[in-house]
Amino acid sequence: MAKKKQITIDDVAARAGVSTATVSRVLNGMNHKASLDTRTRIRSAVEELEYRPVRVGRALSMMQSPTVALLTPDTTNAFYASIADAIQTGTRRIGKAMILCNTREQAILQDAYIEEMRSHLVAGIALLGAVPSPGLERALADDMPIVFINRKSPYRADRPFVGIDNYAAGGDVAKHFMDRGYYPISVVRGPWDSSASRERFEGFRDALAASGHPIDPARVYDSDLSMESGYIQAEQLLSGPAPARAVFCANDPVAYGIYRRCGERGLSVPDDVALFGFDDNPLNEWLAPWLSTVSVPSVEIGTRVAKLFAGSGMASAREHPEQCIVPYQMVIRTSA
Amino acid sequence: MAKKKQITIDDVAARAGVSTATVSRVLNGMNHKASLDTRTRIRSAVEELEYRPVRVGRALSMMQSPTVALLTPDTTNAFYASIADAIQTGTRRIGKAMILCNTREQAILQDAYIEEMRSHLVAGIALLGAVPSPGLERALADDMPIVFINRKSPYRADRPFVGIDNYAAGGDVAKHFMDRGYYPISVVRGPWDSSASRERFEGFRDALAASGHPIDPARVYDSDLSMESGYIQAEQLLSGPAPARAVFCANDPVAYGIYRRCGERGLSVPDDVALFGFDDNPLNEWLAPWLSTVSVPSVEIGTRVAKLFAGSGMASAREHPEQCIVPYQMVIRTSA
């Protein structure tokens, strides 16, 4: 893209009086194979010429580009954005750039991006909020280096994964509700496709059942994880003869939506209804400092994901798929 | 990155019984140069082999990768994220992927990314919230295809730009304040480096002065565009013998911060203090539906930016730098 003519590895080699092969080796840190003299000559040639490798040359040669793709369901969700940011920072540290793709939870888009990223020869794909799709299944069969974030792979459960133990967290929320004696209890869960949403719900449900107070199926609502859907479901949740005393929300935005409806209805949180969120969205600090939630360590997750892509394309992770379960934290504020 | 052996253009050529040159031409839409028969034979070879071009090959050959870089000051700001999303959607439409880089408003990081993106041979750089830096100046001198978003180039004012007329918008806010008869008026402006922040302030200041009520310099506060800084400045703004009756905020998050402090102080918005934001952050709809603000069309901006990168790397835009000024809208809600 520069207008100036490119300075190539050949220019460096010429200036240093060695072959391009040697320059390449030295620049790639195979120092044990070059004499000190050679190395210093090369270093200064690089300096003087201000040589910057064209990464595409290397990419073609190695059939792998120094890039990683992040597929995310919603770029404007602050929680996802925070994970994205950590991944970008982390991949940069290992010399790779991050391509951002917005799948919008759509299987079609997800497949299109997987295919495109393959043709970009990316070193790996970080799949945040995976959705079942034929292209994903195929990519997995082809052994593409994909690491799943937050939601596990819908196809091969043993694929690399970074996230929390959602089942346990759901159970913890249930216990908290029981400790407080809230009754009746409702839940607004996320999409069933999502292992994260599903496991949260299952953990919550099982813990309630285990304590002898199984949840009433009529008190289970669905959402698409948006504020809007929380707002909409709140209408049912809060009405009828036995409105919910406490609600376990699929994520924080859902809680925001319900909270808004509470305000419109003149209901007090937590006196009339208790709300429990999930993720500890970065917005909470400023916009919902009252929200009790499960804190998911987005930065740590992003950092871990990036690390998986270090070296040449997750070859190791591919052979020894890692399930990296990071700790979550119960954050009890005033809403529950 | 795939495990399967690559299917190349040569395979297609062999199968179709033509040369790779011809396949390349046809696949790149130089149809007028190929007979119908040739074209159909190639199309079906592509189908049968499920050929997907390796973009890196083309990139090296053309010394330009089908990617565009977006440098943004803050990936978690929903307003920026919304622009980023529109750019990503738009670049995809023209067959390019978007690399995301977080400059955090730091000149050093901005320079590092510019350099890295150059070595990636990106087709162009979208620079959201540019900061003055030596690397940027150099890149401009080298004629790198950079388009400035929101903030104009700190070096060559004629570089491609997409954004609103901030000066006019600042003036409109001033007029609105005068219509309402607010007095005294304070302003929390953004960084001086930023043409957007500066022009907003200047337009506001000049309009007040023109009406015979120049702003008191002691009533001008600074911020870094964050909620935190709004919250902090609010302390001064709202105290003393003559607390502000109305505040023009550098952007919406600053207004959120001030609003929070108002709540803590028991001050009512707009009865005690009127607040005017900027950008119409997507969060407003759900979290600050009361905030009067200037709506900046983030989606249109992103779409326009992407269009500038169509074809081969903005060659045209480079020669005829475009200043693309999109319309803004005054959004009067209850806060002012």
Place this chain on the structure above:
DNA sequence: CTGAAAGCGCTTACAG
């Protein structure tokens, strides 16, 4: 309308 061939910038067996 089509093909043979050189070239984009880098890496890496292979031979020394």
Place this chain on the structure above:
DNA sequence: CTGAAAGCGCTTACAG
């Protein structure tokens, strides 16, 4: 420890 050469997948003057 080092170099000559082939190769990664594509594009594009050039010649026909």
